[in-house]
Amino acid sequence: MAEPVVLYEVEHGVALITLNRPAQLNSWSRELMEALVGAVERAGEDGAVRVVVITGAGRAFTAGGDLLEMNALPTAEDRRRFFMLAGLITTAVRDCPKPVIAMVNGVAAGAGFNLAVTCDLAFASEDARFIQSFVKVGLAPDSGGFYALPRIVGLSKAKELMFTARPVSAQEALSLNLVNRVVPAPDLGRTVMDFARNLARSAPLALELTKKALNEAFHVSLEESLETEALTNAFLSSTADFTEGVAAFQEKREPIFKGA
Secondary structure, three states: OOOOOEEEEEOOOOOEEEOOOHHHHOEEOHHHHHHHHHHHHHHHOOOOOOOEEEOOOEEEEOEEEEEHHHHHOOOHHHHHHHHHHHHHHHHHHHHHHOOOOEEEEEEEOHHHHHHHOOOOEEEEEEEOOEOHHHHHHOOOOOOOOOHHHHHOHHHHHHHHHHHHHHOEEEHHHHHHOOEEEEOHHHHHHHHHHHHHHHHHHOOHHHHHHHHHHHHHHOOHHHHHHHHHHHHHHHHHOHHEEEEEHHHHHHHOOOOOOOOO
């Protein structure tokens, strides 16, 4: 029996989702994309999960779309559905109520680059590389690249990276705010999982609503943002987690949040 193309495990409040086609550099077949959307949605609904980590098996994070499968699609409608499925990964990550962290353990090319920057946070190994490789195979960026990349690096730099498809080192990615931290390769897994477990101890409702408000931040006015802040905190200040947070502050101890 073949191994699953996406692995899913939960420990200490963290769902670890691993793209599992290492021989193909974890490239996105339709099977993998469907499984990845399902895994992210499962983590979002799983009461035992407070933080999600996405990584790749073997030496790559993901090389993006499976070009051989893509090239074999018989009709324009089949190809459209393939790219729309890739886009569903982007919306699944965005809409997941839990923080999603990319653990970039190797090359992140094409859609893999865009998956990494779609995640709420990204940690990269020192030998990771990021490549907007689309034009090298006669394609335009997908998986939310046109949306996310200019917002992170600015329009001119996004054009440069997309037009040239040049590799970006982990250190340059850090300087461009594509990743939050660069870690020596042997320490990447431990560093990310320690960070995720610490984050999992935070108040889950506060994290969820903070993520939602930040995702909307570029689309609302200051007045709308202030109203969101007021409504959000009016709700959060009525929760048991807020009561626990205040008690822990007064008692000088770590709070134990329940998500209620």
